[in-house]
Amino acid sequence: MKGFLAVYLREILIIWHRLPRMLLSFSVSPTLYLIAFGFGLGKNLQVGGRPYLEFLIPGLVAASSMTQGFGINVEINVARFYLKVFEEFQAAPISNLAYVLGEILSGVTRALLSVSIILLITSLAGVSFSFGPAFWIGVIMNAFIFAALGVTSAMVIKSHADQALVTNFIITPMAFLGGTFFPIENMPPAVQIILKALPLTHAAKLIRQAAYGEGLRWESFVILLLLAILGLVLAYHSVDKARD
Amino acid sequence: MDAVRVENLVKRYGKIEALRGINFRITPGELFALLGPNGAGKTTTIRILCGLTRPTAGKAYFYGVDVFQRPVAAKKMAGLVPQTINLDLELTVFENLLIHGLLFGLSKNEISQQGRQLLRFAELLERKNHKVRTLSGGMRRRLLIIRALLHRPRILFLDEPTVGLDPHIRRRLWGLIKRIQQQGTTILLTTHYIEEAEFLADRVAFLDEGRFITEDTPQALIARLGEFAVDVVREKGLETKYFPNREEAEKFALTLAEKAETVTIRRVNLEDAFVYFTGRKV
Numbered sequence: 001m002k003g004f005l006a007v008y009l010r011e012i013l014i015i016w017h018r019l020p021r022m023l024l025s026f027s028v029s030p031t032l033y034l035i036a037f038g039f040g041l042g043k044n045l046q047v048g049g050r051p052y053l054e055f056l057i058p059g060l061v062a063a064s065s066m067t068q069g070f071g072i073n074v075e076i077n078v079a080r081f082y083l084k085v086f087e088e089f090q091a092a093p094i095s096n097l098a099y100v101l102g103e104i105l106s107g108v109t110r111a112l113l114s115v116s117i118i119l120l121i122t123s124l125a126g127v128s129f130s131f132g133p134a135f136w137i138g139v140i141m142n143a144f145i146f147a148a149l150g151v152t153s154a155m156v157i158k159s160h161a162d163q164a165l166v167t168n169f170i171i172t173p174m175a176f177l178g179g180t181f182f183p184i185e186n187m188p189p190a191v192q193i194i195l196k197a198l199p200l201t202h203a204a205k206l207i208r209q210a211a212y213g214e215g216l217r218w219e220s221f222v223i224l225l226l227l228a229i230l231g232l233v234l235a236y237h238s239v240d241k242a243r244d
Numbered sequence: 245m246d247a248v249r250v251e252n253l254v255k256r257y258g259k260i261e262a263l264r265g266i267n268f269r270i271t272p273g274e275l276f277a278l279l280g281p282n283g284a285g286k287t288t289t290i291r292i293l294c295g296l297t298r299p300t301a302g303k304a305y306f307y308g309v310d311v312f313q314r315p316v317a318a319k320k321m322a323g324l325v326p327q328t329i330n331l332d333l334e335l336t337v338f339e340n341l342l343i344h345g346l347l348f349g350l351s352k353n354e355i356s357q358q359g360r361q362l363l364r365f366a367e368l369l370e371r372k373n374h375k376v377r378t379l380s381g382g383m384r385r386r387l388l389i390i391r392a393l394l395h396r397p398r399i400l401f402l403d404e405p406t407v408g409l410d411p412h413i414r415r416r417l418w419g420l421i422k423r424i425q426q427q428g429t430t431i432l433l434t435t436h437y438i439e440e441a442e443f444l445a446d447r448v449a450f451l452d453e454g455r456f457i458t459e460d461t462p463q464a465l466i467a468r469l470g471e472f473a474v475d476v477v478r479e480k481g482l483e484t485k486y487f488p489n490r491e492e493a494e495k496f497a498l499t500l501a502e503k504a505e506t507v508t509i510r511r512v513n514l515e516d517a518f519v520y521f522t523g524r525k526v
Binding site for chain 2: 092244
Protein backbone atom coordinates (compact mmCIF):
# COMPACT_ATOMS: atom_id res chain seq x y z
CA MET A 1 0.00 0.00 0.00
CA LYS A 2 2.84 2.39 0.91
CA GLY A 3 4.55 1.45 -2.34
CA PHE A 4 1.47 2.45 -4.32
CA LEU A 5 1.22 5.64 -2.26
CA ALA A 6 4.88 6.48 -2.93
CA VAL A 7 4.48 6.12 -6.70
CA TYR A 8 1.26 8.15 -6.71
CA LEU A 9 2.60 10.79 -4.34
CA ARG A 10 5.68 11.33 -6.49
CA GLU A 11 3.51 12.13 -9.51
CA ILE A 12 1.20 14.33 -7.44
CA LEU A 13 4.16 16.29 -6.06
CA ILE A 14 5.42 16.82 -9.60
CA ILE A 15 1.96 18.07 -10.63
CA TRP A 16 1.88 20.31 -7.53
CA HIS A 17 5.24 21.90 -8.33
CA ARG A 18 4.13 22.55 -11.91
CA LEU A 19 0.47 23.35 -11.23
CA PRO A 20 0.20 26.91 -12.63
CA ARG A 21 2.06 25.95 -15.83
CA MET A 22 0.09 22.73 -16.11
CA LEU A 23 -3.33 24.35 -15.71
CA LEU A 24 -2.40 26.94 -18.30
CA SER A 25 -1.27 24.25 -20.70
CA PHE A 26 -4.44 22.18 -20.07
CA SER A 27 -6.57 25.17 -21.06
CA VAL A 28 -4.87 25.95 -24.39
CA SER A 29 -6.13 23.09 -26.58
CA PRO A 30 -9.77 23.04 -25.42
CA THR A 31 -9.97 26.81 -25.75
CA LEU A 32 -8.66 26.64 -29.31
CA TYR A 33 -11.03 23.79 -30.22
CA LEU A 34 -13.96 25.66 -28.73
CA ILE A 35 -13.10 28.84 -30.60
CA ALA A 36 -12.32 27.12 -33.92
CA PHE A 37 -14.93 24.36 -34.03
CA GLY A 38 -17.52 25.54 -31.54
CA PHE A 39 -17.84 29.27 -31.97
CA GLY A 40 -16.29 29.54 -35.44
CA LEU A 41 -17.00 26.60 -37.72
CA GLY A 42 -19.93 25.13 -35.82
CA LYS A 43 -21.76 28.27 -34.72
CA ASN A 44 -24.85 27.59 -36.83
CA LEU A 45 -24.56 23.80 -36.91
CA GLN A 46 -26.87 21.34 -35.20
CA VAL A 47 -26.18 17.69 -34.37
CA GLY A 48 -29.07 15.44 -33.31
CA GLY A 49 -31.26 18.44 -32.72
CA ARG A 50 -28.75 20.15 -30.42
CA PRO A 51 -26.30 22.99 -31.04
CA TYR A 52 -22.93 21.68 -32.24
CA LEU A 53 -21.23 23.18 -29.17
CA GLU A 54 -23.24 20.80 -26.95
CA PHE A 55 -22.09 17.89 -29.09
CA LEU A 56 -18.50 19.08 -29.17
CA ILE A 57 -17.84 19.71 -25.46
CA PRO A 58 -18.46 16.14 -24.19
CA GLY A 59 -16.27 14.98 -27.10
CA LEU A 60 -13.54 17.34 -25.95
CA VAL A 61 -13.91 16.01 -22.42
CA ALA A 62 -13.46 12.45 -23.70
CA ALA A 63 -10.48 13.38 -25.89
CA SER A 64 -8.84 15.38 -23.13
CA SER A 65 -9.26 12.66 -20.49
CA MET A 66 -7.74 10.25 -23.01
CA THR A 67 -4.70 12.39 -23.85
CA GLN A 68 -4.01 13.40 -20.24
CA GLY A 69 -4.44 9.83 -19.01
CA PHE A 70 -2.15 8.55 -21.73
CA GLY A 71 0.18 11.50 -21.07
CA ILE A 72 1.49 9.76 -17.95
CA ASN A 73 3.75 7.92 -20.39
CA VAL A 74 5.75 11.12 -20.87
CA GLU A 75 6.39 11.36 -17.12
CA ILE A 76 7.38 7.69 -17.01
CA ASN A 77 9.68 8.11 -20.01
CA VAL A 78 11.39 11.08 -18.39
CA ALA A 79 11.70 9.08 -15.15
CA ARG A 80 13.01 6.05 -17.04
CA PHE A 81 15.30 7.42 -19.73
CA TYR A 82 16.33 10.86 -18.46
CA LEU A 83 16.11 11.09 -14.65
CA LYS A 84 16.53 7.31 -14.14
CA VAL A 85 14.11 7.58 -11.21
CA PHE A 86 12.40 4.45 -12.51
CA GLU A 87 15.43 2.49 -11.25
CA GLU A 88 14.56 3.68 -7.75
CA PHE A 89 11.18 1.95 -8.15
CA GLN A 90 12.82 -1.17 -9.61
CA ALA A 91 15.19 -1.43 -6.64
CA ALA A 92 12.38 -0.90 -4.10
CA PRO A 93 10.51 -3.76 -2.42
CA ILE A 94 7.18 -2.99 -4.11
CA SER A 95 5.00 -5.12 -6.37
CA ASN A 96 4.40 -4.44 -10.04
CA LEU A 97 0.73 -3.87 -9.17
CA ALA A 98 1.60 -1.10 -6.67
CA TYR A 99 3.75 0.62 -9.28
CA VAL A 100 1.17 0.29 -12.07
CA LEU A 101 -1.77 1.44 -9.95
CA GLY A 102 0.21 4.44 -8.67
CA GLU A 103 1.03 5.57 -12.21
CA ILE A 104 -2.47 4.89 -13.58
CA LEU A 105 -4.11 6.79 -10.76
CA SER A 106 -1.85 9.75 -11.35
CA GLY A 107 -2.88 9.64 -15.04
CA VAL A 108 -6.52 9.71 -13.92
CA THR A 109 -5.76 12.68 -11.63
CA ARG A 110 -4.20 14.61 -14.51
CA ALA A 111 -7.25 13.80 -16.64
CA LEU A 112 -9.64 15.02 -13.95
CA LEU A 113 -7.71 18.29 -13.71
CA SER A 114 -7.82 18.85 -17.47
CA VAL A 115 -11.54 18.02 -17.65
CA SER A 116 -12.21 20.47 -14.81
CA ILE A 117 -10.48 23.18 -16.82
CA ILE A 118 -12.62 22.42 -19.88
CA LEU A 119 -15.78 22.53 -17.82
CA LEU A 120 -14.72 25.82 -16.28
CA ILE A 121 -14.11 27.34 -19.70
CA THR A 122 -17.39 26.03 -21.12
CA SER A 123 -19.34 27.29 -18.13
CA LEU A 124 -17.87 30.72 -18.80
CA ALA A 125 -19.17 30.34 -22.37
CA GLY A 126 -22.65 29.78 -20.96
CA VAL A 127 -23.02 26.08 -21.82
CA SER A 128 -24.35 23.84 -19.06
CA PHE A 129 -24.55 20.06 -18.74
CA SER A 130 -25.51 17.41 -16.23
CA PHE A 131 -22.44 16.39 -14.25
CA GLY A 132 -23.88 13.44 -12.38
CA PRO A 133 -22.02 10.26 -11.37
CA ALA A 134 -22.43 8.72 -14.85
CA PHE A 135 -20.46 11.61 -16.39
CA TRP A 136 -17.54 11.21 -13.97
CA ILE A 137 -17.61 7.42 -14.28
CA GLY A 138 -17.13 7.86 -18.01
CA VAL A 139 -14.26 10.32 -17.55
CA ILE A 140 -12.49 8.18 -14.94
CA MET A 141 -12.86 4.91 -16.88
CA ASN A 142 -11.63 6.51 -20.07
CA ALA A 143 -8.63 8.04 -18.30
CA PHE A 144 -7.91 4.74 -16.54
CA ILE A 145 -7.86 2.78 -19.82
CA PHE A 146 -5.53 5.23 -21.54
CA ALA A 147 -3.31 5.68 -18.50
CA ALA A 148 -2.91 1.88 -18.42
CA LEU A 149 -2.05 1.99 -22.12
CA GLY A 150 0.39 4.83 -21.39
CA VAL A 151 2.13 2.79 -18.69
CA THR A 152 2.30 -0.26 -20.97
CA SER A 153 3.76 1.67 -23.88
CA ALA A 154 6.26 3.43 -21.60
CA MET A 155 7.48 0.07 -20.32
CA VAL A 156 7.74 -1.61 -23.70
CA ILE A 157 9.45 1.10 -25.75
CA LYS A 158 13.24 1.23 -25.95
CA SER A 159 13.71 4.98 -26.27
CA HIS A 160 11.89 8.25 -25.78
CA ALA A 161 11.65 8.72 -29.56
CA ASP A 162 9.59 5.53 -29.92
CA GLN A 163 6.87 7.07 -27.77
CA ALA A 164 6.08 9.68 -30.42
CA LEU A 165 5.23 6.85 -32.84
CA VAL A 166 2.61 5.45 -30.47
CA THR A 167 1.10 8.90 -30.00
CA ASN A 168 1.13 9.75 -33.71
CA PHE A 169 -0.28 6.45 -34.91
CA ILE A 170 -2.77 5.62 -32.16
CA ILE A 171 -3.70 8.51 -29.90
CA THR A 172 -3.91 11.41 -32.37
CA PRO A 173 -6.08 9.53 -34.94
CA MET A 174 -8.32 8.30 -32.15
CA ALA A 175 -8.75 11.83 -30.79
CA PHE A 176 -10.15 12.92 -34.14
CA LEU A 177 -12.05 9.80 -35.16
CA GLY A 178 -13.47 8.52 -31.87
CA GLY A 179 -16.78 10.38 -32.01
CA THR A 180 -15.34 13.54 -30.52
CA PHE A 181 -15.76 16.17 -33.26
CA PHE A 182 -18.44 14.54 -35.43
CA PRO A 183 -21.02 11.73 -35.07
CA ILE A 184 -19.48 8.52 -36.38
CA GLU A 185 -22.91 7.70 -37.88
CA ASN A 186 -22.00 10.20 -40.63
CA MET A 187 -19.26 7.85 -41.86
CA PRO A 188 -19.71 4.98 -44.35
CA PRO A 189 -20.89 1.72 -42.66
CA ALA A 190 -17.55 -0.05 -43.11
CA VAL A 191 -15.68 2.81 -41.44
CA GLN A 192 -18.26 2.92 -38.66
CA ILE A 193 -17.45 -0.70 -37.76
CA ILE A 194 -13.80 0.26 -37.27
CA LEU A 195 -14.61 3.42 -35.34
CA LYS A 196 -16.98 1.54 -33.03
CA ALA A 197 -14.07 -0.66 -32.04
CA LEU A 198 -12.21 2.33 -30.61
CA PRO A 199 -12.38 2.76 -26.83
CA LEU A 200 -12.69 6.52 -27.22
CA THR A 201 -15.88 6.12 -29.28
CA HIS A 202 -17.55 4.37 -26.36
CA ALA A 203 -16.16 6.84 -23.84
CA ALA A 204 -17.40 9.78 -25.92
CA LYS A 205 -20.86 8.22 -26.26
CA LEU A 206 -21.06 7.44 -22.54
CA ILE A 207 -19.85 10.88 -21.47
CA ARG A 208 -22.11 12.63 -23.99
CA GLN A 209 -25.25 10.74 -22.96
CA ALA A 210 -24.48 11.41 -19.28
CA ALA A 211 -23.78 15.10 -19.99
CA TYR A 212 -27.18 15.37 -21.70
CA GLY A 213 -28.75 14.03 -18.49
CA GLU A 214 -29.89 10.82 -20.20
CA GLY A 215 -28.29 8.41 -17.68
CA LEU A 216 -25.59 5.78 -17.95
CA ARG A 217 -25.03 4.12 -21.31
CA TRP A 218 -24.68 0.56 -20.06
CA GLU A 219 -23.37 -0.99 -23.27
CA SER A 220 -20.45 1.44 -23.35
CA PHE A 221 -19.93 1.07 -19.60
CA VAL A 222 -19.46 -2.71 -19.88
CA ILE A 223 -17.08 -2.35 -22.83
CA LEU A 224 -15.02 0.29 -21.00
CA LEU A 225 -14.96 -1.81 -17.83
CA LEU A 226 -13.61 -4.81 -19.76
CA LEU A 227 -11.02 -2.59 -21.47
CA ALA A 228 -9.97 -1.12 -18.11
CA ILE A 229 -9.36 -4.63 -16.72
CA LEU A 230 -7.47 -5.60 -19.88
CA GLY A 231 -5.41 -2.41 -19.67
CA LEU A 232 -4.50 -3.10 -16.05
CA VAL A 233 -3.42 -6.67 -16.87
CA LEU A 234 -1.30 -5.46 -19.81
CA ALA A 235 0.32 -2.72 -17.73
CA TYR A 236 1.03 -5.16 -14.89
CA HIS A 237 2.81 -7.61 -17.18
CA SER A 238 4.69 -4.89 -19.02
CA VAL A 239 6.69 -3.77 -15.96
CA ASP A 240 9.11 -6.71 -16.11
CA LYS A 241 9.79 -5.90 -19.79
CA ALA A 242 11.56 -2.73 -18.64
CA ARG A 243 14.28 -4.77 -16.88
CA ASP A 244 17.20 -5.41 -19.20
CA MET B 245 26.40 -16.21 7.69
CA ASP B 246 27.65 -14.24 4.69
CA ALA B 247 26.05 -10.85 4.12
CA VAL B 248 26.30 -11.42 0.37
CA ARG B 249 26.97 -14.67 -1.46
CA VAL B 250 27.12 -14.79 -5.25
CA GLU B 251 27.43 -18.09 -7.09
CA ASN B 252 28.31 -18.50 -10.73
CA LEU B 253 26.55 -15.31 -11.86
CA VAL B 254 26.22 -15.06 -15.63
CA LYS B 255 24.76 -12.29 -17.77
CA ARG B 256 24.57 -12.40 -21.54
CA TYR B 257 23.25 -9.67 -23.85
CA GLY B 258 22.77 -11.64 -27.04
CA LYS B 259 26.24 -12.87 -27.94
CA ILE B 260 27.96 -10.49 -25.53
CA GLU B 261 28.95 -12.04 -22.20
CA ALA B 262 28.90 -9.27 -19.61
CA LEU B 263 29.45 -11.67 -16.68
CA ARG B 264 31.06 -15.06 -17.15
CA GLY B 265 30.22 -16.88 -13.94
CA ILE B 266 31.49 -14.81 -11.04
CA ASN B 267 31.59 -15.99 -7.41
CA PHE B 268 32.22 -13.99 -4.27
CA ARG B 269 31.26 -13.64 -0.61
CA ILE B 270 31.09 -10.59 1.61
CA THR B 271 31.12 -10.93 5.38
CA PRO B 272 28.88 -8.70 7.54
CA GLY B 273 30.33 -5.22 8.06
CA GLU B 274 32.96 -5.67 5.36
CA LEU B 275 33.64 -3.19 2.54
CA PHE B 276 34.29 -5.20 -0.60
CA ALA B 277 35.37 -3.39 -3.76
CA LEU B 278 35.03 -4.52 -7.35
CA LEU B 279 37.79 -2.89 -9.32
CA GLY B 280 37.96 -2.97 -13.06
CA PRO B 281 37.99 -0.95 -16.27
CA ASN B 282 34.83 0.26 -18.01
CA GLY B 283 32.87 -2.71 -19.33
CA ALA B 284 34.41 -5.16 -16.84
CA GLY B 285 30.96 -6.10 -15.45
CA LYS B 286 30.99 -4.13 -12.18
CA THR B 287 27.75 -2.22 -12.76
CA THR B 288 26.05 -5.27 -14.26
CA THR B 289 26.81 -7.19 -11.05
CA ILE B 290 25.23 -4.49 -8.89
CA ARG B 291 22.25 -4.05 -11.21
CA ILE B 292 21.52 -7.78 -11.04
CA LEU B 293 21.84 -7.91 -7.26
CA CYS B 294 19.50 -4.91 -6.88
CA GLY B 295 16.81 -6.25 -9.23
CA LEU B 296 17.38 -3.83 -12.12
CA THR B 297 18.72 -6.44 -14.52
CA ARG B 298 17.75 -10.08 -14.96
CA PRO B 299 20.58 -12.60 -14.60
CA THR B 300 21.09 -15.23 -17.31
CA ALA B 301 22.21 -17.79 -14.70
CA GLY B 302 23.54 -18.05 -11.20
CA LYS B 303 22.42 -17.50 -7.63
CA ALA B 304 22.74 -14.75 -5.06
CA TYR B 305 21.86 -14.52 -1.38
CA PHE B 306 21.62 -11.63 1.11
CA TYR B 307 21.99 -13.03 4.63
CA GLY B 308 20.71 -16.36 3.30
CA VAL B 309 17.70 -14.90 1.45
CA ASP B 310 17.57 -15.91 -2.22
CA VAL B 311 17.73 -12.63 -4.13
CA PHE B 312 16.03 -13.97 -7.27
CA GLN B 313 13.40 -16.18 -5.60
CA ARG B 314 12.43 -13.68 -2.88
CA PRO B 315 13.21 -10.29 -4.42
CA VAL B 316 10.98 -8.21 -2.12
CA ALA B 317 12.58 -9.64 1.06
CA ALA B 318 16.06 -9.20 -0.44
CA LYS B 319 15.40 -5.63 -1.61
CA LYS B 320 14.34 -4.62 1.91
CA MET B 321 17.89 -5.40 3.06
CA ALA B 322 19.61 -3.48 0.28
CA GLY B 323 20.30 0.17 -0.44
CA LEU B 324 21.48 1.24 -3.87
CA VAL B 325 23.55 4.29 -4.77
CA PRO B 326 23.59 4.14 -8.56
CA GLN B 327 26.29 5.52 -10.80
CA THR B 328 23.88 7.95 -12.45
CA ILE B 329 22.28 10.43 -10.08
CA ASN B 330 18.63 9.40 -10.18
CA LEU B 331 17.08 12.02 -7.94
CA ASP B 332 13.89 13.86 -8.81
CA LEU B 333 15.24 17.25 -9.75
CA GLU B 334 11.87 19.00 -9.52
CA LEU B 335 11.19 17.74 -6.01
CA THR B 336 12.77 19.06 -2.84
CA VAL B 337 15.49 17.26 -0.90
CA PHE B 338 12.99 16.10 1.73
CA GLU B 339 10.41 15.04 -0.86
CA ASN B 340 13.02 12.78 -2.44
CA LEU B 341 13.62 11.17 0.95
CA LEU B 342 9.87 10.94 1.59
CA ILE B 343 9.22 9.00 -1.62
CA HIS B 344 12.13 6.65 -0.93
CA GLY B 345 10.97 6.05 2.64
CA LEU B 346 7.42 5.23 1.55
CA LEU B 347 8.76 2.87 -1.12
CA PHE B 348 10.57 0.98 1.65
CA GLY B 349 7.53 0.92 3.94
CA LEU B 350 8.61 3.56 6.48
CA SER B 351 6.04 5.72 8.27
CA LYS B 352 6.05 9.49 7.80
CA ASN B 353 7.35 9.86 11.37
CA GLU B 354 10.25 7.49 10.76
CA ILE B 355 11.07 9.28 7.52
CA SER B 356 11.08 12.67 9.25
CA GLN B 357 13.27 11.55 12.16
CA GLN B 358 15.70 9.36 10.25
CA GLY B 359 15.75 11.87 7.36
CA ARG B 360 16.69 14.71 9.68
CA GLN B 361 19.56 12.71 11.19
CA LEU B 362 20.88 11.72 7.80
CA LEU B 363 20.58 15.23 6.39
CA ARG B 364 22.62 16.48 9.34
CA PHE B 365 25.11 13.61 8.83
CA ALA B 366 25.55 14.67 5.19
CA GLU B 367 25.52 18.40 6.03
CA LEU B 368 22.38 18.97 3.97
CA LEU B 369 19.87 19.84 6.68
CA GLU B 370 19.72 23.50 5.67
CA ARG B 371 18.87 22.42 2.12
CA LYS B 372 15.97 20.23 3.24
CA ASN B 373 13.29 22.28 1.47
CA HIS B 374 15.35 23.26 -1.54
CA LYS B 375 14.70 21.68 -4.91
CA VAL B 376 17.35 19.15 -5.89
CA ARG B 377 17.86 21.12 -9.10
CA THR B 378 19.52 23.86 -7.02
CA LEU B 379 22.12 21.54 -5.40
CA SER B 380 25.72 21.18 -6.55
CA GLY B 381 27.04 17.87 -7.92
CA GLY B 382 28.70 16.99 -4.62
CA MET B 383 25.52 17.74 -2.65
CA ARG B 384 23.48 15.59 -5.02
CA ARG B 385 25.93 12.70 -4.51
CA ARG B 386 25.66 13.04 -0.74
CA LEU B 387 21.87 13.13 -0.97
CA LEU B 388 21.95 10.03 -3.18
CA ILE B 389 23.97 8.20 -0.52
CA ILE B 390 21.82 9.18 2.46
CA ARG B 391 18.65 8.41 0.52
CA ALA B 392 19.90 4.85 0.16
CA LEU B 393 20.55 4.75 3.93
CA LEU B 394 17.11 6.03 4.94
CA HIS B 395 15.56 2.58 5.41
CA ARG B 396 18.66 1.38 7.32
CA PRO B 397 19.80 -1.23 4.78
CA ARG B 398 22.07 -4.01 6.00
CA ILE B 399 23.87 -3.99 2.66
CA LEU B 400 24.78 -0.86 0.72
CA PHE B 401 25.65 -0.99 -2.98
CA LEU B 402 27.78 1.91 -4.15
CA ASP B 403 28.22 2.00 -7.90
CA GLU B 404 31.06 4.39 -8.77
CA PRO B 405 29.92 6.78 -6.02
CA THR B 406 32.56 9.46 -6.69
CA VAL B 407 32.74 9.37 -10.47
CA GLY B 408 33.22 12.80 -12.02
CA LEU B 409 33.67 14.64 -8.71
CA ASP B 410 36.43 17.04 -7.72
CA PRO B 411 39.21 15.45 -5.61
CA HIS B 412 38.26 17.33 -2.43
CA ILE B 413 34.59 16.32 -2.73
CA ARG B 414 35.66 12.76 -3.45
CA ARG B 415 37.71 12.67 -0.23
CA ARG B 416 34.77 14.08 1.72
CA LEU B 417 32.60 11.27 0.38
CA TRP B 418 35.24 8.71 1.34
CA GLY B 419 34.91 9.95 4.90
CA LEU B 420 31.13 9.55 4.70
CA ILE B 421 31.45 6.00 3.33
CA LYS B 422 33.92 5.05 6.08
CA ARG B 423 31.53 6.34 8.74
CA ILE B 424 28.66 4.33 7.21
CA GLN B 425 30.77 1.18 7.36
CA GLN B 426 31.77 1.92 10.95
CA GLN B 427 28.07 1.87 11.83
CA GLY B 428 27.97 -1.81 10.78
CA THR B 429 26.71 -1.61 7.18
CA THR B 430 28.10 -4.11 4.71
CA ILE B 431 29.23 -2.32 1.54
CA LEU B 432 29.81 -3.46 -2.01
CA LEU B 433 31.65 -0.73 -3.88
CA THR B 434 32.49 -0.56 -7.55
CA THR B 435 35.09 1.86 -8.74
CA HIS B 436 37.72 2.38 -11.35
CA TYR B 437 39.64 4.73 -9.09
CA ILE B 438 42.47 2.59 -7.70
CA GLU B 439 43.20 4.93 -4.82
CA GLU B 440 39.52 4.82 -3.81
CA ALA B 441 39.58 1.03 -3.51
CA GLU B 442 42.95 1.13 -1.75
CA PHE B 443 41.72 3.67 0.80
CA LEU B 444 38.25 2.26 1.47
CA ALA B 445 38.20 -1.47 0.86
CA ASP B 446 38.82 -4.32 3.28
CA ARG B 447 39.01 -6.64 0.29
CA VAL B 448 39.33 -5.96 -3.42
CA ALA B 449 38.39 -8.12 -6.39
CA PHE B 450 39.86 -7.42 -9.82
CA LEU B 451 37.20 -7.84 -12.47
CA ASP B 452 37.96 -7.81 -16.17
CA GLU B 453 35.82 -8.79 -19.17
CA GLY B 454 33.19 -10.31 -16.90
CA ARG B 455 35.64 -12.51 -14.97
CA PHE B 456 37.14 -12.38 -11.50
CA ILE B 457 40.91 -12.28 -11.90
CA THR B 458 41.81 -12.42 -8.21
CA GLU B 459 40.68 -11.09 -4.84
CA ASP B 460 42.34 -10.30 -1.51
CA THR B 461 43.04 -7.41 0.85
CA PRO B 462 44.73 -4.45 -0.88
CA GLN B 463 47.87 -5.02 1.23
CA ALA B 464 48.02 -8.72 0.33
CA LEU B 465 47.53 -8.02 -3.38
CA ILE B 466 50.37 -5.48 -3.29
CA ALA B 467 52.57 -7.82 -1.26
CA ARG B 468 52.25 -10.51 -3.92
CA LEU B 469 54.35 -8.27 -6.19
CA GLY B 470 56.88 -7.00 -3.65
CA GLU B 471 57.48 -3.80 -1.73
CA PHE B 472 59.34 -1.64 -4.25
CA ALA B 473 58.97 -1.04 -7.96
CA VAL B 474 61.44 0.29 -10.50
CA ASP B 475 59.91 2.16 -13.45
CA VAL B 476 62.20 2.18 -16.46
CA VAL B 477 61.42 4.47 -19.38
CA ARG B 478 63.03 3.33 -22.60
CA GLU B 479 62.42 4.15 -26.25
CA LYS B 480 59.91 1.31 -26.53
CA GLY B 481 57.97 2.54 -23.48
CA LEU B 482 57.57 2.08 -19.74
CA GLU B 483 58.64 -1.15 -18.04
CA THR B 484 58.17 -1.90 -14.34
CA LYS B 485 60.02 -4.48 -12.22
CA TYR B 486 59.09 -5.45 -8.66
CA PHE B 487 61.43 -6.18 -5.74
CA PRO B 488 60.95 -7.40 -2.17
CA ASN B 489 63.01 -4.53 -0.67
CA ARG B 490 64.62 -1.19 -1.50
CA GLU B 491 68.19 -2.55 -1.62
CA GLU B 492 67.41 -4.96 -4.43
CA ALA B 493 65.47 -2.29 -6.28
CA GLU B 494 68.40 0.14 -6.05
CA LYS B 495 70.89 -2.53 -7.14
CA PHE B 496 68.76 -3.18 -10.22
CA ALA B 497 68.37 0.55 -10.94
CA LEU B 498 72.14 1.07 -10.88
CA THR B 499 72.61 -1.51 -13.62
CA LEU B 500 70.29 0.54 -15.86
CA ALA B 501 71.66 4.02 -15.24
CA GLU B 502 73.20 4.44 -18.68
CA LYS B 503 70.78 2.34 -20.76
CA ALA B 504 67.47 4.00 -19.80
CA GLU B 505 66.10 7.55 -20.19
CA THR B 506 64.50 7.65 -16.74
CA VAL B 507 64.62 5.25 -13.79
CA THR B 508 62.29 5.74 -10.81
CA ILE B 509 62.19 3.77 -7.59
CA ARG B 510 58.89 3.84 -5.69
CA ARG B 511 56.63 1.77 -3.44
CA VAL B 512 54.39 -0.81 -5.08
CA ASN B 513 50.70 0.21 -5.11
CA LEU B 514 47.35 -1.36 -5.95
CA GLU B 515 47.49 -0.10 -9.52
CA ASP B 516 50.66 -2.16 -10.01
CA ALA B 517 48.81 -5.20 -8.73
CA PHE B 518 45.89 -4.53 -11.07
CA VAL B 519 48.12 -4.08 -14.12
CA TYR B 520 50.16 -7.14 -13.17
CA PHE B 521 47.20 -9.46 -12.65
CA THR B 522 44.98 -8.26 -15.50
CA GLY B 523 47.63 -7.19 -17.96
CA ARG B 524 45.90 -3.86 -18.54
CA LYS B 525 45.33 -0.39 -17.11
CA VAL B 526 42.14 0.47 -15.18
